[in-house]
Amino acid sequence: MIRIIAFAVLVTVFLLLIRSFFFPSNQKKRNPAVIAEMVKDPNCETYVPKDAAIVKVIRGTNHYFCSETCAEAFSKKADAGLH
Numbered sequence: 001m002i003r004i005i006a007f008a009v010l011v012t013v014f015l016l017l018i019r020s021f022f023f024p025s026n027q028k029k030r031n032p033a034v035i036a037e038m039v040k041d042p043n044c045e046t047y048v049p050k051d052a053a054i055v056k057v058i059r060g061t062n063h064y065f066c067s068e069t070c071a072e073a074f075s076k077k078a079d080a081g082l083h
């Protein structure tokens with residue numbers, strides 16, 4: 001009798017594992033669109049993940065940069081372009 005219960009428990013655990021594999025509850029980890037959202041750094045022309053990018057509003061437009069250095073360099077260029 002104990003063997004049957006142990007077998008039933010094993011089958012249940014196995015089925016739960018299979019189900020979590022095919023239908024993951026954590027949608028964020030499995031959604032490549034969220035991870036793959038890339039933005040272009042206009043200064044060095046590298047693509048950076050939007051979450052990790054540094055956002056600067058220059059002349060009313062959002063610009064995304066890979067680093068503070070690039071953000072400063074580009075805003076200086078933008079300022080120079082005004083004069």
Ligand SMILES: [Zn+2]
Pocket residue numbers: 041043044045046065066067070
């Ligand atoms: Zn950059």
